[in-house]
Amino acid sequence: MAHWRDTMEQLVRDRERALLSYAYLVCGDAVQAQDLVQDALVRTFSRERKGLTAAKAEGYVRRAITSAFVDGYRRRQRWQRVQHLFTPADVAPDRFGQVEAGSDIHEALATLPPRPRACVVLRYFDDLTIGQIARHLGIAEGTVKRYVSDGLDQLQLALGPLDDADAAAATADHADVTERKLS
Amino acid sequence: MRLSDSMRGAADRAPIDDASVDTSRVAARVKRNRGIHTAANSIVGAGAVVVIGLGVWGASPAGDSDSMLASEATTEALMDQSGGAEESGDRADAMIAEQWMCGSDFSPDDSGWTYGDTSGVDYSIGDFTDDHQVTETVTALRPVDVLTATDYVIVWDGIVVGRLIQDSPIMYGPADEPLLRPDVTGERLDPEGDMSTLEQPIGIDAVNCWDGEPLPAGKYEVHLAKTLAYPADEEDAGESAPSPEPSADTEPSADTAAAPDNASSDAATSGIATAVPLPEPSQLPEIFRISTEPATLAIDGDPIDDPFGEYLTPIEPEPLPQPTELPDNALTPEIARQLFEASRTDTTWDMVAGSHRWLMHDYNTSEYLTYGCTWGVEPTAAFPASSSSMDLLELEVDHPRSIALSYGYVVDGNPEVNSTVSNVSDYDIYNYWDSSVPSLYLARDGVVVAEAYPELLTLPGSAEASAGSGDEAIEPLIWPTPEQQVFASGASTETTSLWRDVRRCDTTNEPAAVEPGSYTLLALTTLNVSSGGGIIAYDSAEQMPELIEPRPADDAVDVSPGYTGDAEQFDWVDLQLWTSMGTVTVTP
Known part of the structure; x- marks a missing residue:
């Protein structure tokens, strides 16, 4: 068996649920999550990457999931299409400022626009720094900060106060600065 | 409540029980992207590998490393060939692509012309008759x-000038699995x-295979070949018994009775086989292909020079339809750079009301x-000395x-x-997704002290107050301009927002209050200009070229932190427009 395929199948065998769960967190739809994971696998393994193990590949695939999600959003030419694809119909009526406190995290995430949502997931699920998110999504760090900040505010409307929100939003910058200083 | 913990818990509870990853489909797409599946001629070679592997797969015992390798080659090459049909959902009808096209070079050593273990038959031909x-x-x-x-x-001069090629006996199932065609x-x-x-x-x-005209006088080589298979039961009896062993003490079922290994009992007595069945993939027989030495076909008459010149003269390829590129007045990253450079200044921005600077x-x-x-920790607080x-x-912000x-x-x-x-x-901005809702900043002595993000109240380009009602009020942060993301030269987009709060952002001592006093109000909006993003328009889908990411030119180890394939295709600049709105007074 070709090495890449062996690696891919091992990854899917061992981490299928984790990847699908992650993709679901990113997009909020099981069917789309499935497509995102498959697209991400295609993106990851379409390039020759020597020495790629299943463990390393998982990192690539996770990044590709968010890339695919945001890219898909970017490339739609009509917002209605974007709305249909990225905001499940049953949660589409939710609006900023209109989610009731105590909502499920999935519902709260569903109220976020795609790019802020991707930024929040990358920041708080993947523990990426602002700079890493900016480089990954190809947007300015300031934009990422804004998305994260707005996303957190919106999530707090739905979920109530978040212990890590204030500090993390602020220290995101600290972390970046620290990262740069250390490097 | 910690968001990170909540998100991880949410991921664990994600309702994805019905979702699954189809590795076969992924593998097929990967293979196609890797560029192995390219052109018809390469498919010929791949097809040969396919069927060679297929034969070994059916004939060799499980666990044999060579046969496993060949089996893998079979599967992958078959998936290559099914790749084109995969997207259309017609995979069940996919067959090996047309081979040995008119005008193509022919070699009897072509691994697609003959393959497999041909030791089970003798194949020969006689001489041509006058007819x-x-x-x-x-x-x-x-x-x-x-x-x-x-x-x-x-074949004339090594080039195929006439042909009769039967359909391949192999087709590919819904999961790209190789199957014998049911017919x-x-x-x-x-x-x-x-x-x-x-x-x-x-x-x-x-006759020639371009337009059916009779072959001109001359001598031609004729190569014949045909595809055969060793029945699975024949291999069972041999030394290398295949893994799927039929039950010896049970009557074949209706399904298995149609399999070649079972059909052979009748065939052995009658000498004429019944229809070769549609076996399970694991029961595919070992397929092989035999050919003869070339026979000479002589066409009487006066030879002519360059008999196939009119067919073989290279025709200037019709240029690919040019995509309807972005119009000349579209803003591109390069133009944005030029504009930026043309107005670049190294003077300190004085933040006079109405003035602006780009970063x-x-x-x-x-x-x-x-x-x-x-x-409180960023090393540089002042506005960059170099801007545009x-x-x-x-x-404009009222x-x-x-x-x-x-x-x-x-x-x-x-x-x-x-x-x-x-x-x-003077340029139209395509793929404009950035918000017309500005971020607001309070600055003192050129240093940002606090920030604010107004809440959207009305939609861009809409006079309706629709906050919180109606499907239109969904996206407050990222909003395309009218006309499908094209922000035309001279166009404007308006929004109305509510200014709800101001957050101190110059200190680590949170929450720190914004001190009363006068500040310079700065508004920020951003603009991303990229060369990609799918704006190229084609008149029809058929005009679209197949987009295959080229393989890396070298075997260098990729140490990039994440997937960067798409990014390599794009050029972009991220621009920030800072505009001074004058003075705003904060009172307690």
């Missing part, structure tokens, strides 16, 4: 099924049976200048001159902030 018939003789040395009629190619019937030749030899005349249609994050040069909140005063977008703050919230109602972003350049 262009030749007798072929297939003699079985062990049981074989003849799966196809005879293929032939007429394939076989003739069983068995040295122990009544029919061990097949002898039949083959008529050669002496740029350039993908090409990695130049990245930033300004804004420092949170280009006229690209114009941001804001209150004074706001009262209490614990960071604006009291005495939420004042409205009306903002207008105008494209004041």
Whole structure:
């Protein structure tokens, strides 16, 4: 068996649920999550990457999931299409400022626009720094900060106060600065 | 409640029980992307590998490393060939692509022309008769099924000028699995049976394969070939028994009775096989292909020079339809760079009301200048010395001159902030997704002290107050301009927002209150200009070229932190427009 395929199948065998769960967190739809994971696998393994193990590949695939999600959003030419694809119909009526406190995290995430949502997931699920998110999504760090900040505010409307929100939003910058200083 | 913990818990509870990853489909797409599946000629070679592997797969015991390798080659190559049909959902009808096309070079050593273990048969032909018939003789040395009629190619000067190629007996199932076509019937030749030899005349249609015109006078080579298979039961009896062993003490089921291994019992007595069945993939027989030495076909008449010149003269390829590129007045990253450079200034921005400056994050040069909140730790708090005063977008914000703050919230109602972003350049901005809702910053002595993000109240380009009602009020942060993301030269987009709060952002001592006093109000909007993003328009889907990411030119180890395939195709700049709105007074 070709090495890449062996690696891919091992990854899917061992981490299928984790990847699908992650993709679901990113997009909020099981069917789309499935497509995102498959697209991400295609993106990851379409390039020759020597020495790629299943463990390393998982990192690539996770990044590709968010890339695919945001890219898909970017490339739609009509917002209605974007709305249909990225905001499940049953949660589409939710609006900023209109989610009731105590909502499920999935519902709260569903109220976020795609790019802020991707930024929040990358920041708080993947523990990426602002700079890493900016480089990954190809947007300015300031934009990422804004998305994260707005996303957190919106999530707090739905979920109530978040212990890590204030500090993390602020220290995101600290972390970046620290990262740069250390490097 | 910690968000990170909540998100991880949510991921664990994600309702994805019905979702699954189809690795076969992924593998097929990967293979296609890797560029192995390219052109018809390469498919010929791949097809040969396919079927060679297929034969070994059916004949060799499980666990044999070579056969496993060949099996893998089979599967992957088959998936290559099914790739084109995969997207259309017609995979079940996918077959090996057309081979040995008119005008193509032909070599009998082509691994697609013959393959597999041909030791089970003798194949020979006689001489051509005047009416262009030749007798072929297939003699079985062990049981074989003849799966196809005879293929032939007429070769002139090493080039295919005439041909008759039968359909491949192989098709691909819904999961890209190789299958024998259901309409394939076989003739069983068995040295122990009544029919061990097949002898039949083959008529050669002496016409060219471009337009069916008679072949001009001359001598041609005719190569014949046909596809056969060793029945699975024949291999069972051999030394290399295949893994799927039929039950010896049970009657074959209705399904398995149609399999070649079971059909052979009748065939052995009658000498003529019944239809070769549609076996399970694991029961595919070992398929092979035999060919003859070339026979000479002589066409009488006066030879002519360059008999196929009119067909073989290269035709200037019709240029690919040019995509309807972005119009000349579209803003591109390069133009944005030029505009930026043309108005670049190294003077300190004085932040006079109405003045503006641009900062740029350039993908090409990695130049990245930033300004804004420092949170008390950013090394540079002042506005970058190098910026641009280009006229690209114009941001106007109608804001209150004074706001009262209490614990960071604006009291005495939420004042409205009306903002207008105008494209004041000569260029149309395509794929414009950036918000017309500005971020607001309070600055003192050129350093940002606090930030604010007004809440959208009305939609861009809409006079309706629709906050919180109606499907239109969904996306407050990222909003395309009208006309499908094209922000035309001279166009404007307006929004009305509520100014609800101000957050101190120049210190680590949170929450710190914004001190009363006068500040310079700065408004920020951003603009991303990229060369990609799917804006290229084609008149029809057929005009679209296949986009295959080229393989890396070298084998260098990729140490990039994440997937960067798409990013490599794009060029972009991220631009920040900072505009001074004058003074705003904060009162307690």
